[in-house]
Amino acid sequence: MTALTLDGVATATQVKLELTERVRALAALGIVPGLGTLLVGDDPGSRSYVAGKHRDCAEVGIESIRVDLPGSATSADVRAAIADLNAAREVTGYIIQLPLPVGHNENAMLELMDPAKDADGLHPTNLGRLVLGIEGELSSPLPCTPAGIVELLRRYDVPIAGKNVVVIGRGLTVGRPLGLLFTRKGLDATVTLTHSRTVDLAAEVRRADIVVAAVGVPHLVQADWIKPGAAVLDVGITRVENPETGKGILTGDVHPDVASVAGYLSPNPRGVGPMTRAMLLANVVKASERLLKP
Numbered sequence: 001m002t003a004l005t006l007d008g009v010a011t012a013t014q015v016k017l018e019l020t021e022r023v024r025a026l027a028a029l030g031i032v033p034g035l036g037t038l039l040v041g042d043d044p045g046s047r048s049y050v051a052g053k054h055r056d057c058a059e060v061g062i063e064s065i066r067v068d069l070p071g072s073a074t075s076a077d078v079r080a081a082i083a084d085l086n087a088a089r090e091v092t093g094y095i096i097q098l099p100l101p102v103g104h105n106e107n108a109m110l111e112l113m114d115p116a117k118d119a120d121g122l123h124p125t126n127l128g129r130l131v132l133g134i135e136g137e138l139s140s141p142l143p144c145t146p147a148g149i150v151e152l153l154r155r156y157d158v159p160i161a162g163k164n165v166v167v168i169g170r171g172l173t174v175g176r177p178l179g180l181l182f183t184r185k186g187l188d189a190t191v192t193l194t195h196s197r198t199v200d201l202a203a204e205v206r207r208a209d210i211v212v213a214a215v216g217v218p219h220l221v222q223a224d225w226i227k228p229g230a231a232v233l234d235v236g237i238t239r240v241e242n243p244e245t246g247k248g249i250l251t252g253d254v255h256p257d258v259a260s261v262a263g264y265l266s267p268n269p270r271g272v273g274p275m276t277r278a279m280l281l282a283n284v285v286k287a288s289e290r291l292l293k294p
């Protein structure tokens with residue numbers, strides 16, 4: 001058996017087509033969504049993710065506004081940039097690219113954002129609304145990677161309700177909010193959120209119908225950990241140097257042999273990453289559509 005590929009590129013392309021229509025409908029009403037990005041420092045990965053976000057916006061017709069601060073920026077500089085983004089009329093939603101360079105308090109910065117402009121769903125108010133289970137088509141934004149994972153599973157008709165989900169990793173952008181999302185009414189999964197102090201990770205994963213690996217440990221998840229037919233989502237990504245060529249290869253958290261046991265497998269790259277990007281656009285569009293609600 002070979003797992004069915006959960007193709008993030010094809011699915012994200014479809015989502016972006018649907019969003020393009022919604023952006024056109026907003027434009028006809030005189031509403032132009034605008035995504036702001038705040039990047040601090042010159043980490044090459046973060047630079048490339050931010051550049052991708054601006055390309056995605058152009059593709060669906062969303063305006064985008066870029067604020068880049070040097071690595072030498074002080075926390076006062078970052079706070080001032082956040083205040084400007086909160087005030088900017090053309091910015092209908094924005095993100096702070098994470099991680100911030102060492103020395104900045106990420107939680108404190110996220111808390112300074114206007115929650116109505118939080119395009120990442122990471123402001124405490126929006127995470128709190130996720131905890132409270134406040135729902136509805138135009139409800140507050142969901143963190144992009146968790147939303148992308150659920151959307152990918154939905155579009156491939158992978159059953160979620162009543163299933164055992166094991167999430168590996170409890171980080172702010174993926175594991176922690178994903179556990180909350182999967183246990184929401186309507187999704188109704190049973191979630192085990194594992195982390196570095198989990199005693200027997202392999203045993204936890206063996207019970208899972210859906211496995212999400214988001215730790216950045218190359219090939220951590222082995223084929224003999226996987227229940228036959230399970231859905232496996234590979235989120236963590238690490239650049240590993242090929243000793244022969246000296247070139248970096250992007251390597252996921254899931255061993256390639258898992259494909260021979262799983263029922264569904266998201267590749268990495270080209271799986272969850274493109275869905276993360278598409279969900280950011282969806283959050284921006286939804287925020288503008290919310291303005292039309294009485």
Ligand SMILES: Nc1nc2c(c(=O)[nH]1)N[C@@H](CN(C=O)c1ccc(C(=O)N[C@@H](CCC(=O)O)C(=O)O)cc1)CN2
Pocket residue numbers: 049095096097098099120144145173250268269270271272273274276277
């Ligand atoms: N403010 C945020 N910061 C970060 C988030 C986030 O959702 N909000 N998530 C990640 C980075 N990220 C978006 O910001 C992101 C990561 C990966 C991809 C992606 O499409 N990856 C490609 C491969 C990319 C490559 O070639 O290096 C793939 O999976 O195919 C998109 C977005 C941390 N920070």
